[in-house]
Amino acid sequence: MELIPRPKTKFIKVKCKCKNEQIIFGNAASQVKCLVCDEVLAEPRGGMANVKAKVLEVLE
Numbered sequence: 177m178e179l180i181p182r183p184k185t186k187f188i189k190v191k192c193k194c195k196n197e198q199i200i201f202g203n204a205a206s207q208v209k210c211l212v213c214d215e216v217l218a219e220p221r222g223g224m225a226n227v228k229a230k231v232l233e234v235l236e
Contacts, residue, residue, distance in 0.1 A: 186236060190217055190229035197232065201225070 186202040194213040201208075204225040208218040218225040 182236075186234050188227060188231055189233040189235060190227060191232050192217060192229050199235070200227075202234075 187199050188202050189197060189199050191197050192210040192213060192215055194210060194215065196210055196212040198211060198217065200218055202224055204218050205220050207216055207220070208225070209216055210229075215229075217229040218227045220226075
């Protein structure tokens with residue numbers, strides 16, 4: 177029995193085409209763009225975001 181439930185949301189470390197590494201929210205409700213080149217990294221999908229960049233690490 178688990179007394180404290182774990183959150184179902186996660187943060188994701190991604191790498192853009194311009195080599196910029198950025199941490200994004202896995203359940204993004206709006207488009208997430210690269211802070212350097214303005215490339216779209218993730219789009220909302222109702223639940224988990226559709227990640228379009230290379231996923232380096234899932235942070236819990």
